[in-house]
Amino acid sequence: MATKAKVHSGAAKRFKKTGAGYKHKHANKSHILTKMTTKRKRQLRGTSVLNDADVPAVKRMLRHD
Template sequence: MPKAKVHSGAAKRFKKSAGGYKRKSANKSHILTKMTTKRKRQLRGTSLVDASDKKAIDRMLRAN
């Protein structure tokens, strides 16, 4: 039986923490010149993944 592989896209985007999975905000990668400084500042940092998505991420990251 081959070893089960982790979903590489999910592995790059989510980190396991005590409270669940950490994630970064979207819309912060390019074309930032038209975005206000306030908006860019609010998109900094990380937040936790919603409980409704936790089961899907557990499956993608093969966490038990």
């Protein structure tokens, strides 16, 4: 009996597939925020669509066709 391919659990927590691609949160928004400007922190809010160059790697980790 063949075993089922496992999904990369770290990637599964960080990326979500949508119609536009894979959405993800921004990095550098967890701690040591006092030295960062308000503008920078504001721009890191919310989610973005993954860059096309990174899509193949995430697809492979999440086992999406």
